[in-house]
Amino acid sequence: MADMLDTLEQTIRARRGADPSTSYVAKLIHRGRAKIAQKLGEEATETVIAAIQDDREELTKEAADLVFHLIVLLADAGLSLDDVRAELARREGMSGLEEKASRAD
Numbered sequence: 001m002a003d004m005l006d007t008l009e010q011t012i013r014a015r016r017g018a019d020p021s022t023s024y025v026a027k028l029i030h031r032g033r034a035k036i037a038q039k040l041g042e043e044a045t046e047t048v049i050a051a052i053q054d055d056r057e058e059l060t061k062e063a064a065d066l067v068f069h070l071i072v073l074l075a076d077a078g079l080s081l082d083d084v085r086a087e088l089a090r091r092e093g094m095s096g097l098e099e100k101a102s103r104a105d
């Protein structure tokens with residue numbers, strides 16, 4: 001079965017050039033990188049609030065919004081979830097100290 005995030009990423013990529021009046025992804029990308037980043041920041045804040053309030057249902061919804069907007073931002077920047085996976089896999093193969101040093105580069 002295809003991973004849900006991979007399917008969503010494909011849909012987001014396909015919607016980038018769609019009509020902004022019918023596609024939220026197209027509308028957001030049309031508004032530019034700074035707007036996408038702003039939305040990601042808002043969703044991150046809402047996720048943090050839900051976590052602090054220990055509201056598991058709201059936390060799940062806000063986390064979904066956060067991941068969705070992160071994929072939109074990555075797509076707009078010409079990056080993909082595979083790039084993030086590769087970075088995480090690279091870190092997994094390192095010792096803790098090596099990983100910390102590589103992030104400081």
Ligand SMILES: N=c1c2ncn([C@@H]3O[C@H](COP(=O)(O)OP(=O)(O)OP(=O)(O)O)[C@@H](O)[C@H]3O)c2ncn1[C@@H]1O[C@H](COP(=O)(O)O)[C@@H](O)[C@H]1O
Nearest residue numbers: 008011012015018022023024025026039042064065068069
């Ligand atoms: N997963 C999502 C998804 N998650 C969140 N959102 C949208 O993110 C927005 C966040 O809510 P806000 O109130 O913060 O934003 P807003 O008021 O709509 O926008 P602003 O004017 O504040 O910028 C809402 O409009 C949600 O509908 C999503 N919009 C689309 N998708 C999926 O993305 C795919 C492509 O969607 P379209 O581009 O609309 O075809 C489809 O598979 C959709 O299911």
